[in-house]
Amino acid sequence: MPEIRNYTLNFGPQHPAAHGVLRLVLEMDGEVIARADPHIGLLHRGTEKLAETKPYNQSIGYMDRLDYMSMLCNEHGYVRAIERLLGIEAPIRAQYIRTMFDEITRLLNHLLWLGTHGLDVGAMTMFLYCFREREDLMDCYEAVSGARMHAAYYRPGGVYRDLPDQMPRYREERSKWHSEADFKRRNEARQGSLLDFIEDFTNRFPAYVDEYETLLTDNRIWKQRTVGIGVVSPERALQLGFSGPMIRGSGFAWDLRKKQPYAAYDLVDFDIPVGQNGDCYDRYLVRVEELRQSNRIVKQCVDWLRENPGPVMIDDHKIAPPPRAEMKGDMEALIHHFKLFTEGYCPPAGEVYSAVEAPKGEFGVYLISDGANKPYRVKVRAPGFAHLSAMDEMARGHMLADVVAIIGTMDIVFGEIDR
Amino acid sequence: MAYQESRTGDARLDALAAAIDRHFKGTSYQLEFACGELTLITPAEGWHDRARTLRDHPDFHFDQLMDVSGVDFGAYGLSEWETETASSTGFGRGVDQGDSVATADPRRFASVYQLLSVTHNRRLRVRVHLDGTEPIIDSVVDLWSVANWFEREAFDLFGILYRGHPDLRRILTDYGFIGYPFRKDFPVSGHVEMRYDPEQQRVVYEPVSIEPRVLVPRVIRSDSRFGGDARDSAHA
Numbered sequence: 001m002p003e004i005r006n007y008t009l010n011f012g013p014q015h016p017a018a019h020g021v022l023r024l025v026l027e028m029d030g031e032v033i034a035r036a037d038p039h040i041g042l043l044h045r046g047t048e049k050l051a052e053t054k055p056y057n058q059s060i061g062y063m064d065r066l067d068y069m070s071m072l073c074n075e076h077g078y079v080r081a082i083e084r085l086l087g088i089e090a091p092i093r094a095q096y097i098r099t100m101f102d103e104i105t106r107l108l109n110h111l112l113w114l115g116t117h118g119l120d121v122g123a124m125t126m127f128l129y130c131f132r133e134r135e136d137l138m139d140c141y142e143a144v145s146g147a148r149m150h151a152a153y154y155r156p157g158g159v160y161r162d163l164p165d166q167m168p169r170y171r172e173e174r175s176k177w178h179s180e181a182d183f184k185r186r187n188e189a190r191q192g193s194l195l196d197f198i199e200d201f202t203n204r205f206p207a208y209v210d211e212y213e214t215l216l217t218d219n220r221i222w223k224q225r226t227v228g229i230g231v232v233s234p235e236r237a238l239q240l241g242f243s244g245p246m247i248r249g250s251g252f253a254w255d256l257r258k259k260q261p262y263a264a265y266d267l268v269d270f271d272i273p274v275g276q277n278g279d280c281y282d283r284y285l286v287r288v289e290e291l292r293q294s295n296r297i298v299k300q301c302v303d304w305l306r307e308n309p310g311p312v313m314i315d316d317h318k319i320a321p322p323p324r325a326e327m328k329g330d331m332e333a334l335i336h337h338f339k340l341f342t343e344g345y346c347p348p349a350g351e352v353y354s355a356v357e358a359p360k361g362e363f364g365v366y367l368i369s370d371g372a373n374k375p376y377r378v379k380v381r382a383p384g385f386a387h388l389s390a391m392d393e394m395a396r397g398h399m400l401a402d403v404v405a406i407i408g409t410m411d412i413v414f415g416e417i418d419r
Numbered sequence: 420m421a422y423q424e425s426r427t428g429d430a431r432l433d434a435l436a437a438a439i440d441r442h443f444k445g446t447s448y449q450l451e452f453a454c455g456e457l458t459l460i461t462p463a464e465g466w467h468d469r470a471r472t473l474r475d476h477p478d479f480h481f482d483q484l485m486d487v488s489g490v491d492f493g494a495y496g497l498s499e500w501e502t503e504t505a506s507s508t509g510f511g512r513g514v515d516q517g518d519s520v521a522t523a524d525p526r527r528f529a530s531v532y533q534l535l536s537v538t539h540n541r542r543l544r545v546r547v548h549l550d551g552t553e554p555i556i557d558s559v560v561d562l563w564s565v566a567n568w569f570e571r572e573a574f575d576l577f578g579i580l581y582r583g584h585p586d587l588r589r590i591l592t593d594y595g596f597i598g599y600p601f602r603k604d605f606p607v608s609g610h611v612e613m614r615y616d617p618e619q620q621r622v623v624y625e626p627v628s629i630e631p632r633v634l635v636p637r638v639i640r641s642d643s644r645f646g647g648d649a650r651d652s653a654h655a
Binding site: 048239376 | 453454455456458482483484485486488490491495496498531533537540542544563564565567568569572589590591592593600601607633634635637638639640641
């Protein structure tokens with residue numbers, strides 16, 4: 001009888017199902033995984049080290065690029081850490097705007113996750129549907145910040161500017177690609193303010209989620225690929241440092257938005273979906289339900305924001321820049337502006353760990369200040385890092401094709417894992 | 420019951436602080452409270468037992484380890500501009516202060532653990548200071564599985580050694596990387612750069628050609644609004 005040895009298979013780092021630059025070294029026993037060893041760091045940019053060399057505010061843009069699928073949630077974690085260090089609190093309207101945009105971000109992230117997870121497992125159509133909705137949400141990003149993805153919209157002390165009164169429209173000029181009727185249809189929801197546009201979206205969105213569910217939830221192939229795959233027991237989920245939908249899929253009703261509320265989460269109404277079996281299918285159900293719940297939160301924020309105008313930034317010009325108009329006539333405002341953008345501000349010495357419920361789980365920022373205008377140390381606790389480290393345990397004993405489903409269910413984005 | 424002043428202003432954290440005092444009485448530790456968070460500073464000896472108590476004892480039940488991060492305190496409180504004397508001497512160009520890092524400080528490094536108790540819904544930060552020349556500490560992988568990669572990361576970036584770690588390999592840096600990039604005496608631009616050499620038809624490493632420079636100098640201003648000197652509190 002010939003000697004049979006395990007076979008080592010290299011997966012990635014340039015594999016479309018690896019969601020970025022994951023290199024997996026898989027030890028195979030036939031088609032069964034005997035050991036999975038993820039090699040990460042191919043996207044390591046040293047964000048934390050770079051943040052040490054820049055004044056606090058200049059690193060906000062780096063936070064977008066960590067988990068580049070949930071940009072504003074990362075910013076929220078970082079900005080909140082600075083705010084707590086400084087001992088300031090953003091005005092209530094800014095808190096609501098943050099809550100709304102955190103949830104829009106969650107929608108963006110989960111839609112991308114749903115689309116690509118579907119694509120990995122073989123449901124091509126999902127991708128097209130999900131990206132259709134993402135387009136509208138990215139337009140919301142663009143309307144407030146000018147950037148479709150990397151917004152840099154949250155600042156210590158509030159948000160950079162108030163919501164626009166006019167939603168940008170498509171320019172109506174005839175082209176060979178779009179007819180006039182096309183323009184009319186595309187601009188229909190954009191006649192009013194940003195809030196009108198978002199409200200229109202929240203009204204349309206639940207029907208879209210139903211559409212996704214008709215495609216997947218009872219789909220036989222989908223269930224064959226996800227039910228019973230990558231099962232994690234509640235005890236192991238705790239041990240493995242899971243958070244977000246990963247721990248909720250295993251049956252823990254743990255959500256920082258409820259348990260340790262921040263921004264305006266204690267003022268809005270929503271439910272936390274919890275799975276039972278801890279497999280890929282349950283995590284899928286949890287995330288789909290989170291889409292509906294996020295939509296609910298966005299709607300409540302829209303209603304509140306309509307009725308309660310007010311400041312969106314604190315009035316302390318040592319931390320927040322003075323309005324431009326004021327700068328033109330007031331010497332003190334000009335000096336404040338100059339000092340703020342050249343040197344920045346010096347928070348008191350100390351350390352703080354601020355965690356937010358990002359779409360992928362607990363996104364934490366551990367910040368140490370020695371009283372300088374730059375952070376002494378920034379440590380980003382990326383949820384995906386802890387999740388991916390469980391790869392070996394989750395994939396062991398599964399087939400090669402299931403590895404793809406497990407990568408998908410972890411919702412991996414390399415920007416945050418490699419930092 | 421006698422009126423007792425709250426140490427933290429939060430009943431749950433008060434209970435936690437009291438429990439720590441009760442359990443670790445007579446041993447060396449320090450408890451700090453700032454920004455609504457408790458920090459336990461504990462020596463490297465006996466850390467593993469202490470971690471086990473923190474995880475298992477019903478008073479604590481820190482069932483989740485959210486984060487482990489290395490810290491290099493070697494350049495703590497150093498600035499590139501002296502703001503106090505500047506009005507008489509003027510500012511100079513900010514320069515990189517890589518040389519003045521206190522490399523042999525017995526408290527140079529720290530391994531910082533962020534613990535979370537799902538049961539009691541509270542957090543605790545544990546900071547363990549380590550020697551600058553030989554940073555070594557017990558691994559907690561056997562207590563919290565998630566520590567595996569976190570400790571690998573701290574080893575990779577800071578060179579902190581975790582005794583008893585099953586697989587202490589580099590994780591984030593390149594294959595064959597030399598040095599510990601997140602130490603304060605490691606320049607931001609690194610030591611080597613890489614390019615493709617068409618003659619040798621392979622990738623070659625060379626010393627960096629980038630001049631290190633400082634765009635915004637690091638300054639420390641003691642701000643009267645926050646009280647106290649910035650330099651004396653956290654790195655105690």
